[in-house]
Amino acid sequence: MNIKEELFALQDISYGDFQAKLTPNIPRERLIGVRVPEVRKLAKKLSGEPETSEFLKDLPHQYYDENMLHGLILSEMKDYDACIAAMDQFLPYVDNWAVCDIMSPRIFKKNKTALLEKIKKWSASEQAYTCRFGIEMLMTYFLDDDFKPEYLEIPASVKSEFYYVRMMIAWFFATALAKQWDTTIKYMEGHRLETWTHNKAIQKSRESNRITPKQKEYLKSLKR
Structure with missing residues (x-):
């Protein structure tokens, strides 16, 4: 499975309906409906994998959940300069508060x-x-x-x-x-x-x- 397929394998339609109410500026069809703990697990799994670098370059993403995953992958990065560069690439595509607020790279506190x-x-x-x-x-x-x-x-x-x-x-x-x-x-x-x-x-x-x-x-x- 590619990354988008992995997200759809974790889909919870009722959660997508709930999330749509919290992010009213995001059209419902852009919400796959993956719960945050599952997105976090996937981000940890994908960190450092070869396919991940291509995913991070593939902007803009089609789905809100892809943006959530993107932000959480950046939060797992261990190299400060690489993290900042990736963050600067991604931030212009962030279009809602939830994706914005979920990003908190641990490497920041060391720099x-x-x-x-x-x-x-x-x-x-x-x-x-x-x-x-x-x-x-x-x-x-x-x-x-x-x-x-x-x-x-x-x-x-x-x-x-x-x-x-x-x-x-x-x-x-x-x-x-x-x-x-x-x-x-x-x-x-x-x-x-x-x-x-x-x-x-x-x-x-x-x-x-x-x-x-x-x-x-x-x-x-x-x-x-």
Whole structure:
């Protein structure tokens, strides 16, 4: 079987119907209906196989599930430079939040200095899901021990009307408030985000168990 046939062998039509509701911008006929754990298993199996390199070059893919598999194969890559090159080839073809958010190459955490420069470029991209991916990687790798206050400027400077970019910025700042309150709250007090994103970040923060009741009340007072 080729890779597409392997995906169809794992098809669950009812799951495809369910997934269609979560990704309304993807036509139902582009959904094979493979559950994520099965796609992960297939990605691990295919990593490093000769046929996989041809699959990764065969863009754009016909099916959503092929894109999910592609993203998970990239997440398994062990060579940082090869992973970045493959990611740059793939990101322009990402057309939904689920594929965007499932990608998290483990090799990134071992190359944070180089990764930060890529994050800056991705976040500044006019391609919506490339931008979303960059902000997500910043949130994943640079809000803990490697945090610097100036990193908040990267998502704060993004101007986009696209829902899934604005939602990622809100998610980033809600997470930053939980992890780096003293620095991040200044961005909320200074109204550095556009109104919808500002209020959504506050909403998500107030729903979080990592924010204290006192902090939640203060955030409520900052709603615009």
